Amino acid sequence: MSAFENFGVTGDVAAETRMECGICWHVYDPAEGDPVWQIPAGTPFAALPEDWTCPNCDAPRAKFMALGEGEARG
Numbered sequence: 280m281s282a283f284e285n286f287g288v289t290g291d292v293a294a295e296t297r298m299e300c301g302i303c304w305h306v307y308d309p310a311e312g313d314p315v316w317q318i319p320a321g322t323p324f325a326a327l328p329e330d331w332t333c334p335n336c337d338a339p340r341a342k343f344m345a346l347g348e349g350e351a352r353g
Contacts, residue, residue, distance in 0.1 A: 294323035298343040305335040307343065 292298070298307045307313060307327075312320040315334035318327060324343065332339055 292345050297346045298324045299346050300333045300338050301342045302338040303336040
């Protein structure tokens, strides 16, 4: 699956998978969490609040794509 084919696919990504915004390229890293939204380190992308948006550009979760190893399981 190419990076652009997995926009908004969160159910099949591993808990440690880093996700990248397809609008501004901000990377959500579960190991770091999100200080802007006060999301603690260790929070997987799939566990983010439904109303969470990119802290850099306000893009919705559906605009994020999986990065690197463990990109998607299938």
